[in-house]
Amino acid sequence: MALVALQRTLLTLFTVVVLSPSLSFATPTSACQFTFRDGNKLYNYTLYSPIRNFPHGILSEDGFYKVSVNQTTIWFQLCDGMIFNHDPPTCADCWDCGGPKRCGMECSALVSNNIGGYHVCSAIGHGPTFDIDVIDKKSPHTGIIVKMSSGSLKYNCSLAVSVLCNLNGVQGPQTLERSGDCNYATELKHPSGCAMIVNVHGSGWGWFGTLLIILLCLFAAYLLAGIVYRYFVLKIRGIEVIPNLDFWISLPKRIQSQCSSLVRKFKGPSEGHRSSYSAVNF
Structure with missing residues (x-):
């Protein structure tokens, strides 16, 4: 259950970061x-x-x-x-x-x-x-x-x-x-x-790059711990040693599905989907 909760948390954070690249933070400065x-x-x-x-x-x-x-x-x-x-x-x-x-x-x-x-x-x-x-x-x-x-x-x-x-x-x-x-x-x-x-060079990732590195480090730690546990404790060999392999294989489709649902939500129904029924001429 803990691994499933961590997966959902990482998926949520990854989706928020990818869909919100324009967020910015203001740094306060002193009076002078x-x-x-x-x-x-x-x-x-x-x-x-x-x-x-x-x-x-x-x-x-x-x-x-x-x-x-x-x-x-x-x-x-x-x-x-x-x-x-x-x-x-x-x-x-x-x-x-x-x-x-x-x-x-x-x-x-x-x-x-x-x-x-x-x-x-x-x-x-x-x-x-x-x-x-x-x-x-x-x-x-x-x-x-x-x-x-x-x-x-x-x-x-x-x-x-x-x-x-x-x-x-x-x-x-x-x-x-x-x-x-x-x-x-x-x-x-x-x-x-x-x-x-x-002189400021590059595109200036700033906080976005830092957050992305943190997420990647958490994911790597989770993946390494799961592989070690399954290999030495559960005695699993081959590609199945990767924890929750089915989830990671289906991850791209899950992200695509969430992005599509958000696009439909903001775009609204198209003219071609106003009704699930079409007129029939007798």
Whole structure:
């Protein structure tokens, strides 16, 4: 009975694998890791990982990046919250990002606007709400864009930071663009914006190939154990030493029958089989 149950299980798994080759599984990534595939090339960006001469990755060693244009100043930190050991923001209102005494310490991006002579601050990034994508899908080596938002029901604010690939060093943000009420965009150059490129060859079986190998190993173990038992214990010789030989001989017809029944199920009855009776002319 155990052998029969194993046979049925293997037959079911084999049928599911053969009839469902398009199944796929998504692999989750960390907040500051992004993978993009273009043809046979896999671009892997890891902003948070240490690289040569930059043990903190994309993180600013000062604890924050800062850019000022006209009457607007933005502080931000990529992949983490901001830390101010010097030059902290001074704002009349900073309640959504730590309050006046800890302004900027409880968010990932903060904007200050000069309104009537007062610097009024509001959070435009809370953290780990980072959305990452390549800047140009036709040229993935250009870099990536990291977007963060405040997540507030009152203000729909955001900051988009373009991290351009630059192997020669770091160039901090120098420009600032604004669209709408409080949507901002800036850019910086950093080696972390350069992808690690992996060439992907072959058709890429992935999980399908792994599952198929496991099934084949289970089948081989079952077949070997059955042959040994029948040969040494039951003293069976010849081709009959193969366990359940009749089942394996009929296996192709069983698979064909299941495939045909599934095809008929999804296709529906054909016009030539609408009725089991045909008209007879007298």
